[in-house]
Amino acid sequence: MKVILDTELKFEEHQKLKGKDSSKFAITTTDLSVHFGLKAAIKKINLKIRRNTVTSIIGPSGCGKSTLLRSLNLMHELTPRTKVTGTIKILDKDITEYDVINLRNKVGMVFQKPNPFPKMSIYENVISGYKLSGKNPSESFDDIVERCLIHSALWDEVKDRLNKPAISLSGGQQQRLCIARTIAINPEIILMDEPTSALDPLSTMKIEKLIHDFKNDYTIIIVTHNMQQAARVSDFTAFMFIGDLVEFDKTKKLFTVPTVKLTEEYITGKFG
Amino acid sequence: MKLDDIKFTDGNLQRRKILNRLMLSLCTIAAVLSVAPLLYVFFYTTFSGISALNIDFFTQLPKPVGETGGGMANSIIGTLILVTIGSLIGIPVGILSGIYVAEYSNNIFSNIIKFVTDVLSGIPSIIIGIFAYGVVVLTMGGFSALAGGFALGIIMIPTVTRTTEEMLKLVPVNLREASLALGVSRWKTSLKIVLKTASTGIITGILLSIARVAGETAPLLFTSFGNRFMSYSLTEPIDSMPVRIFNYAISPFEEWHKLAWAGAFILIFLIFILNLVVRFITRDKYSINN
Ligand SMILES: Nc1ncnc2c1ncn2[C@@H]1O[C@H](COP(=O)(O)OP(=O)(O)OP(=O)(O)O)[C@@H](O)[C@H]1O
Ligand SMILES: [Mg+2]
Numbered sequence: 001m002k003v004i005l006d007t008e009l010k011f012e013e014h015q016k017l018k019g020k021d022s023s024k025f026a027i028t029t030t031d032l033s034v035h036f037g038l039k040a041a042i043k044k045i046n047l048k049i050r051r052n053t054v055t056s057i058i059g060p061s062g063c064g065k066s067t068l069l070r071s072l073n074l075m076h077e078l079t080p081r082t083k084v085t086g087t088i089k090i091l092d093k094d095i096t097e098y099d100v101i102n103l104r105n106k107v108g109m110v111f112q113k114p115n116p117f118p119k120m121s122i123y124e125n126v127i128s129g130y131k132l133s134g135k136n137p138s139e140s141f142d143d144i145v146e147r148c149l150i151h152s153a154l155w156d157e158v159k160d161r162l163n164k165p166a167i168s169l170s171g172g173q174q175q176r177l178c179i180a181r182t183i184a185i186n187p188e189i190i191l192m193d194e195p196t197s198a199l200d201p202l203s204t205m206k207i208e209k210l211i212h213d214f215k216n217d218y219t220i221i222i223v224t225h226n227m228q229q230a231a232r233v234s235d236f237t238a239f240m241f242i243g244d245l246v247e248f249d250k251t252k253k254l255f256t257v258p259t260v261k262l263t264e265e266y267i268t269g270k271f272g
Numbered sequence: 273m274k275l276d277d278i279k280f281t282d283g284n285l286q287r288r289k290i291l292n293r294l295m296l297s298l299c300t301i302a303a304v305l306s307v308a309p310l311l312y313v314f315f316y317t318t319f320s321g322i323s324a325l326n327i328d329f330f331t332q333l334p335k336p337v338g339e340t341g342g343g344m345a346n347s348i349i350g351t352l353i354l355v356t357i358g359s360l361i362g363i364p365v366g367i368l369s370g371i372y373v374a375e376y377s378n379n380i381f382s383n384i385i386k387f388v389t390d391v392l393s394g395i396p397s398i399i400i401g402i403f404a405y406g407v408v409v410l411t412m413g414g415f416s417a418l419a420g421g422f423a424l425g426i427i428m429i430p431t432v433t434r435t436t437e438e439m440l441k442l443v444p445v446n447l448r449e450a451s452l453a454l455g456v457s458r459w460k461t462s463l464k465i466v467l468k469t470a471s472t473g474i475i476t477g478i479l480l481s482i483a484r485v486a487g488e489t490a491p492l493l494f495t496s497f498g499n500r501f502m503s504y505s506l507t508e509p510i511d512s513m514p515v516r517i518f519n520y521a522i523s524p525f526e527e528w529h530k531l532a533w534a535g536a537f538i539l540i541f542l543i544f545i546l547n548l549v550v551r552f553i554t555r556d557k558y559s560i561n562n
Binding site: 104 | 378444446447448449450452453454455456461464465468469
């Protein structure tokens, strides 16, 4: 019970600190379904995600975690024969009211495999969001690069070689560079699809620490196959199974006293 | 099959080694066979053409039959002009339609483009020449550099489209997604990420198509026609190296045969240089090795 109160308190604190508007929820989905052709990948998902919290999505492979995540920044637009139904509210506005570019400026994404732009330097990668779309930031590029690299805990490792190619970095460093690139455009929500599954334990730890520190500034949703990770980094956890949202609750509660039998079986390793 | 069933006996190993050596030699022979004609052509042209090469070849106009000497200055300039016009038409159209086909590959229109480019690339160049004759020469009322360049441009389009498309498809999806997820529009993503990543391959494709049209003869015969004099005008007939080489080669004069060899040599040499230049331009600035 104490844990639950903790989360509540933290949330209220953050709201006060940031002076944000009254809205508690960063993302609300209502009956969200995604079909690829005739096949339903996720079915009638109802999810409310609070601002400045970390939510993890867990579930066996193929249950639709990535599909759910990618519908939140309209990434499905690229896939042919994809049908998205239901409603999604992002920061109190219906997703259809956004211009897709504006939406993606607000909802950043970090991918499973580190994917820095290979023909750009470290420096250029951080500001690539501006450079590629031709937008002008309010601060100087130098400031952005320094701030975001410090924020993503990469600055000390790369400050002497900012003009080196990004692909000369290690996998873990590349992933932190991708995080820096994402926060450079000041998103409010960050979606992470198995951001550490390709990384070694040490890099994983660094990124988990980042996620923890990020809570003050961003709302984070992270897909993970690692239940310890979910337990470590998130305030809330959603458990999905074959396209359904089975259970969604405070992480501590879901991992200690799950209400649904299926959840219990999954987190105790009976299947999956 | 259990692991125990696999026997690593000496006999087996011996057989595999022999087979391996056999296949390797077959591959080597095939490789030599494919390079040999190229080397032969290169050296034979060099050998036959070099004696007719001198300053005059690059600075003089062709001399009438009977007079010795003379050069191909007008044909060299003419080929440069024709190839430039062709490139101005073929490269942008080819690249843009390549992007369209690769990036928006799921609609009927792009399938039509794909089909048409396939057909177009199989059409003999002389037919493209007839087409250019009908479209440009007849409407403009005479042979012209423009008509020749137009024909070359049409010939370039399918090659450039196809290489662009194939190179773009090689670019990993996750780079596109990275860019889109940053709020970069689809069009800018195609241009600044996908196209840039694929640029080396595309430039190579463009180069090959330039090299191909630089040596085209048939479509020029009734479009740019030929011109004994120096011409920089786009609306006049213009000379070109392949057409001049062709005319000289089928003539009965020994002197002209030599000039034709020299022309062929220069043509090959130009293509060779073009290749080197592009290799230099497209060397990877960010390869980890440098
Ligand atoms: N582009 C697509 N076209 C057709 N079917 C797809 C496509 N993408 C995903 N699917 C299907 O949708 C279902 C959910 O896929 P999704 O990628 O969301 O699973 P996931 O939970 O992220 O799995 P994993 O843990 O392996 O990443 C799967 O059955 C998959 O086969
Ligand atoms: Mg996934």
